[in-house]
Amino acid sequence: MTPIHDADRPARRLRAEQRTAAGIRVVSLHGEIDHNAKDLLRKALGPYDARPAHIVADLGGVTFLDSSGISVFIAAHQQIADAGGWLRIAAPQEAVREVLRLVTVDSVIACYPTLEQALSG
Template identity: 60%
Template sequence: MDASGTPRPRIVVDLSRVTFMDSTGINIFIAAHRSLTEAGGWIRLAAPTEAVLRLLQIVGVDAVIDCRETLRQALSR
């Protein structure tokens, strides 16, 4: 998720087909959040499955990165 050189980069990640995530995925999202925020942009996570949403909530990622219930919601401003 490299958006270097992009002014105010915005990334929406569709998680609707992700059934498992571990610390590697969490760390990628946190690193992307940091770099995108520093560049004046953002990352949104869209449509996480129940298992993935539960993990995001347990580790607190949902409090740091904007998580939306649907892809449509994530794409809206």
């Protein structure tokens, strides 16, 4: 896994690790996704234009998600889809899943209860 993080952030702040599984880039996120973390989230999900990207954002370790993070996910989804790829969300914790449902992100970006289901799509 390739870690992406900001060394100046406390442990509860966002951390991201990347790996490839079956040709799909898996971005595992841990911590809180808020205004302070939006740039790190954007960096972790990018670049989108190298080839049609197939990305699963594993939110199993995310404890908080606000509108800043939602905006980054929506923008990433649009750019990836425009380039012929896809973005999927996997394993959100209950509180995060509820936010995704309330703002209907789950109707725009495919959301799966587990990483395995997101990978098999």
